[in-house]
Amino acid sequence: MIMYDTIIKGGRVATASDVFTCDIAIRDGKIVALGTDLGEARDVIDAGGRWVLPGGIDSHxxxxxxxxxxxxxxxxxxxxxxxAAMGGNTTILPFCLQESGQSLRTAIENYHAKAEGQCYTDVSFHMIISDPSPQVLGQELPALVRDGYTSFKIFMTYDGLxxxxxxxxxxxxxxxxxxxxxxxxxENYDIIRYLTEQFETEGKTAPKYHASSRPKIAEREATYRAISLAELSDVPLMVVHVSNRETMEEIRRARQRGLRIYGETCPQYLVLTENDLDGL
Structure with missing residues (x-):
């Protein structure tokens, strides 16, 4: 009789071609069999016909x-x-911020210390590169990639970033x-600073002017520029938290040309507009 770590009995499962009810056998953290009468397991969970879904990965x-x-x-x-666990996510990837003058190794060790013993889910990290010194680029970043930290974020805006x-x-x-x-x-940092200075001079400091100081063109221009730099460098690029159609069109055009350009968005950009800030 085959022994598994866990069997989930009577779960509703969806594959690429069908939806059906079956048992799910797990060994060493991996699904190894679907069917009925699969054998014995140390732990048996009765799903009672409920959907059995893979855990989500929240990568931002x-x-x-x-x-x-x-x-x-x-x-x-x-x-x-x-x-995250309550929402069905079993892995998250927060960002590890490199502060000015800090080594990447120190930054990642600090974030691991913050997470130690506190996590209900699996956790890994994206690096934020704010101080790309020769030491960072020549030694520290390649070493961290070899250790498994294979994605890093950079900013085109914000002081210190x-x-x-x-x-x-x-x-x-x-x-x-x-x-x-x-x-x-x-985002085009100079556009943001220019408009912010104008609004502050005019006393326009209500929350709605935060959106006005970051017009669509600031994101679209910076995205086009970032895509151009990625094309020159021949690297894939992920444009994070895309907030408008114009920026998405830049990404679509790049992909139509065969470039490895990707985009993500966030719920707030799908359900809210700058008009929702009016009156706050």
Whole structure:
């Protein structure tokens, strides 16, 4: 008689071709058999005809991360992973922020220390590269990729985070050499600063002007530029939290030309508009 670690009995399962009720056998954390009368297991779970779904992977999470002016993201690893598990996500990938002058190894060790003993789900990290020094690019980043941290995020905006095109190209060169994935926050920083200065001078500081200071063209232009740099570097690129149709069109055109350009969005950009800020 075959022995499994776990059998989930009577679960409703969907495959690429069919929907049916069956038992699911698990060994060493992997599904190894579907069927009935599969054998014995140390743990047996009666699904009672309920849907059995794979755990989700939330690949864009900010936890215990500094956000300027002494602000830290509201969730710690305990609260964030508890919420993730309740929502059906069994793996999350938060961002590990490299602060100015900090080594990447120190940054990742600090975030692992924050997560130690606090997590209800599996956790890995994307690196945020804010200080791409020769030491970081030549030694630290390739070493972390070899250790399994194969994606990193860069910013085109925000004080202390924004990289110019030259530094972006240097980061992309490392990504090409190590076969890593570059993620990018694409906004034209000068447009944002210019409009913010105007609004502040005019006393326009209500929440709705936050959206007005970040018009669609700021994201679209930066996305086009980021795609151009990725094309020159011959690397894949993930454009994060796309917020408008115009930016998505830039990504679509790049993909139609055969470039490895990807985009993601967030729920707020699907259900809210800048009009929802009016009156706050």
């Amino acid at each position: 999470v900010h936890i215990s991360q500094p956000s300027g002016e002494g602000i830290v993201m509201a969730d710690d690893f305990e609260s964030a992973t508890r919420s 924004a990289l110019g095109d030259l530094d972006i190209l240097r980061v992309m060169a490392v990504a090409k050499d190590t076969r890593a994935l570059v993620m990018i926050h694409a």
